[in-house]
Amino acid sequence: MSRVMVSMWGFALAATAFAAPAFAQEDPAKKTQTAKNFWGVSAEKLEYRYSDSDEELAVIEGDAYYGTDELKFRWLFAGEWEEAHNAWETLENQFVGQVPVDDFWDAKAGVRIDTPEGPDRVYGVLGLTGLAPYWFEIDTNLYISDEGDASVDFEAEYELLITNYWIVSASFESLVAFSEDQEIGVGKGLNSTEVGLRLSYDLIDRSLAPYVGVVYERKYGDTADLARDSGGSTEDWFAVVGARVMF
Amino acid sequence: MNKRLITGAFALLMPVMAWAGEYDLTVDRVTIDTGDFKKQGIGYNGASPGPVLKFKEGEDVVINVTNNLDEMTSIHWHGLILPFEQDGVPGISFPGIAPGETFTYRFPIVQAGTYWFHSHSGFQEPNGAYGAIVIEPEGREPFRYDRDYVVQLTDKHPHSGDRIMRNLKMSADYYNRQQQTVGDFFDESGEKGFVATLRDRMMWGDMRMMKADIEDVQGFTGLINGKGPEQNWTGLFKPGERVRLRFINSSAMTYFDIRIPGLKMTVVQADGNNVRPVSVDEFRIGVAETYDVIVHIRDEEAYTIFAESMGRSGYARGTLAPSEGMVAAVPELRDAPMLTMADMAGHMDHGDMDHGSMNHGAMNDDTMDHSAMNQESMNQGDMDHSAHGGGMPEDPFYASGSGLLPTASNGGKFLSYADLRAQSPLFEEREPTREIEMRLTGNMERYEWSINGIKYEDADPIVLQYGERVRFKFVNETMMTHPMHLHGMWSILDVGAGKWNPIKHVISVAPATTVYMETEVDAPGEWAFHCHLSYHAASGMFRKIVVEGGPDSSVAEGEQSGKQGGES
Structure with a gap:
């Protein structure tokens, strides 16, 4: 049922984007004088994490896009590689279409495929991403899994310029589930929060910015119980070192 | 080839007659060395900038342009009045010049002065494809000089044009390294107080706009x-x-x-x-x-x-x-200006921010209106003296209280558009037949630029009738300054001087101002009209202008310009 919904969202999105501008009069200069299609690849996080309980994680979070001002196709990827188990603790790939809905906000719709060590999940995604007043970058998504479970994540990031090259970025992430999915360790209610503080330096333009930082992760309620049951921790401090890349 | 030889011989034999000057340009890959970095780019006759083309008013020129690139190219003769097929805008004037092709431009030189030429294809111009044009007048000039030099400026960037455009689309502040920092916040707090500084940052943060947003592309x-x-x-x-x-x-x-x-x-x-x-x-x-x-x-x-x-x-x-090798002191760069709320006034359609200079009504009144501009404290009755009026300098071509208002570093006279008067008007003074409003619009965060909120790719052409005199009203609703360029016809800038209004080809419109220009629609055909900031034009701040009617253009123009297609 949810897979049908996913494709319906995708279709509706594509239809809006293509139907909007009626073809104005044929004018070949529109091609020669306009830059229309763009692409970009970036990784907001490409880092190594050392926890206070000697856990070591490699974390990647980034995206690649291709498209126009009106419609972008975006592939978002995120993964946590656990050194001890030699395995992906989390591994997400999202494929979404993205359209502007306001001066500062884009809507996203598509599909998310999780293939970590352990059970896989496929989700339909409906999201909102953009810039809130006072320069907070916001990204929030509603997910509905192929098991019929719904969850919402929320991310906010703020950059503080120490100088125009030294930048402190503060981030907050949270996940709330509307129903339990015990198999993948998701409890009902507030699942987890992650707070990060990273100090970066723009080494080559904005293409490469190495950083160091700290991250605090916490699990709550049923999710915390599930984590404890499987021998995991519910609260972790990490020291992180990594780089932000953008091409 | 043969033809060229004959023309050359003819020119040699009859130097006094009106003759067709023949020029050859090749479009080449070149290396540009700025002293700071070396960069592959595009040039003419093996160099960037290309040669200074010296024409004579009254001559018919023939310019053979050979494209040695592996992509399409074109040359636009910036500011020259010529048949539209010779204007060099791919998709509007002609199809462009294919790799390996030689295209022959032919047009009469009907004006004198300093102009330039550049590619109108992709980002070849930022990549180095430009050169200067100097046209010697038929008659005497109303000033005298002993020697002259072309001083052609550019902002050469280590990134290619395509890369810059892409980076701006990914992140509009990609190149802005003058953003306000924590240090600036504390410095300002020291001067103006913590609360005032915080309120200021909150106000700009609320709009998601940056005071330091004056140059989109730094690092050149x-x-x-x-x-x-x-x-x-x-x-x-x-x-x-x-x-x-x-x-x-x-x-x-x-x-x-x-x-x-x-x-x-x-x-x-x-x-x-x-x-x-x-x-x-x-x-x-x-x-x-x-x-x-x-x-x-x-x-x-x-x-x-x-x-x-x-x-x-x-x-x-x-x-x-006076001799090679002599140098003088090089001044330090002055502090970077910051935009003010006055520069933002055009941008805000809901504006009721409690800021002194943000009188929305006054902002919307056009800046050329004498009464509107003088009501702001200054008592200069004449624009000529606007910059000398003591106290705070004013310039009707900047929003009142603008952070961009320039001042001379020695405290002396800074040129304003308001100072410009045509030496000899080209046209009879007459009432415009109609007014066309062009709101200069955009979204800085997305790096989208448009006219009346519509990007070129979604816009219909602007249709003008031959013989009209159109009054264009530019209302800049963005916080960037836009140099608007109309091809093929003169832009008569309204400085309030009637028949003495200066005649230009680029009209710069500062943030939150309204500027008028008038155009005698005297050139049939299809023309480009756009913001001359390369990445604004390519983002959509561009229009095609179609001039309908007039003398049987196909015959008249065809005669002057020779074959229209790509002659090779």
Whole structure:
């Protein structure tokens, strides 16, 4: 049922984007004088994490896009590689279409495929991403899994310029589930929060910015119980070192 | 080939007759060395900038352009009045010049002055495809000089045009390294108080706009005639001479504030047309504009030509010297200006922010209206003296309280559009037949630029009738400055001087201002009209203009321009 919904969202999105501008009069200069299609690849996080309980994680979070001002196709990827188990603790790939809905906000719709060590999940995604007043970058998504479970994540990031090259970025992430999915360790209610503080330096333009930082992760309620049951921790401090890349 | 030989021989034999000057240009891959970095780019006849093309008013020119690139190219003759098929805009004037092809441009030279040429394909112009045009007048000029130099400026960037466009789309502030920092916050708190500074940041943060958003693309090296500040382009003179400097701003994105410490400059020409001489200490040159100035140099000394970018993120430097190797001191860059709420006024449609200078009603009144501009404290009745009026300087071409309002570094006279008067009007003064409003619009965060909220790709052409006199009303609703360029027909800038209004080809419109220009629609065909900031034009701040009617254009133009297709 949810897979049908996913494709319906995708279709509706594509239809809006293509139907909007009626073809104005044929004018070949529109091609020669306009830059229309763009692409970009970036990784907001490409880092190594050392926890206070000697856990070591490699974390990647980034995206690649291709498209126009009106419609972008975006592939978002995120993964946590656990050194001890030699395995992906989390591994997400999202494929979404993205359209502007306001001066500062884009809507996203598509599909998310999780293939970590352990059970896989496929989700339909409906999201909102953009810039809130006072320069907070916001990204929030509603997910509905192929098991019929719904969850919402929320991310906010703020950059503080120490100088125009030294930048402190503060981030907050949270996940709330509307129903339990015990198999993948998701409890009902507030699942987890992650707070990060990273100090970066723009080494080559904005293409490469190495950083160091700290991250605090916490699990709550049923999710915390599930984590404890499987021998995991519910609260972790990490020291992180990594780089932000953008091409 | 044969034809060229014959033409050449003919020219040799009959030097006095009106003759067809024949010119050859090749479009080549070149290496550009700015002194700061070396970069592959595009040039003409093996160099960037290309050669200075010297034409004579009244001659018919034949220009053979050979494309040695592996992509399409084109040359637009910026500011020249010519048949539209010769204007060089791919998709509007002609299909463009294919790789390996030689395209022959043919047109009569019907004007004199300083102009330039550049590619109108992709980002070839920012990548180096530009050169200068100097047209010698038929008659005597109303000023005299002993020698002249082209001073062609550009903002050469280590990134290619495509890469810059892509980066701006990914992150509009990609190149902005003048953003306000924590340190600035505390410095300002010390001066103005913590609460006031916080409120200021909150106000801008609420709009998601940056005060430091003056130059979209920083990190360039300013070049004069292809030479970086260290390479120091030098023009020689003999003491006592009057030297005419033909300033051309061929930048992709950068406005320059130009001065020559120790010398007064007499502005005699703007955009190729003579103006009544104005003596200034400094002037701002918009992208794609030209200004000719004359300096009278008495002493046997070197002088620095110093061109600071409007946002003070870079500069170009050259030298005027009595002998090679002599140099003068190079000034420091002044502090970067910051936009104010006044510059933002056009942007806000809901504005009821409690800021003194943000009288929305006054902002919407056009700045050319004398009563509107004078109601703001100043008592100058005449625009000529606007910059001398003591107290806070005012310029009707900037929003009242604008952070961009320039001042001369020596406290002297800074040129304003309001100072410009045509030396000899080209057209009869008459009432415009209609007015066309063009709101200059955009979304800085997304790096989208448009006219009346519509990007070129979604817009219908603007249709004008031959014989009309159209009054264009530019309302800048963005916080960027846009140099608007109409191809093929003159732009008569309304400075409130009636028949003496100056005649230009680029009209710079500062944030939150309204500027009028009038155009005598005297050129049939299809023309381009756009913001001359390369990445604004390519983002959609562009229109096609169609001029309907007029003398049977296909016959009349065809006769003058020869074959229209790609002649190879």
